[in-house]
Amino acid sequence: MDDQLPALEAIVGSGSYPTFARSLVALSAEGYDFDLDHLFELGLGAPLDGLAVRLDRRAP
Template identity: 50%
Template sequence: MELGARTLWALYRKHPWLAASLTRPLFLPNLMVHGEWVLGALDGQGLDPTMLFDIHVLLYSHVQGLAVHLEMEAHAEAVTGQSEDQWMESRTPALQELVESGRFPTFTKVVGAFEDGYDLRLDALFEFGLKALLDGLTSLVEGQEVVT
């Protein structure tokens, strides 16, 4: 499952436009290969068909959910002519106003703790989420936990 997720992430990094809606998926042979591979890895674990497919969709959703931002950022940069860093820098006054309002104390504390601001690293978020997801699914797939 981990290899499948990493392969899909690499595909989206190369072709970000493929990250289509989960509710209106692209039925393309090369994407179906991924689905078949993950379902095959889960098959034979004693999971009922709904649980098996739910796990597949959950794993796919993690990868696809982050990958959507790859295409959105490329589009935003093309439209605005600004990099992500330039855009964020131009929004400093709005951020400062929110911080100074006193309405968001936890946000202010967390944001204030960053020496050079928060760097949104999609690859790192992919890794972090994948590990958490796979660790959480392990006991379920191995039959140690029942989800109702």
């Protein structure tokens, strides 16, 4: 995240993404916990939940 600071500042400075900008300001004030395991679980959970719903509909 720290390496991406120039790109993030450009996005915030553009004014095109106000909600994202507020989120970044909050993160910079409070800090962030970059837990890769949590991000992986979060990213994988939604597609798997959707797949489970589809498979349940097909079950006899």
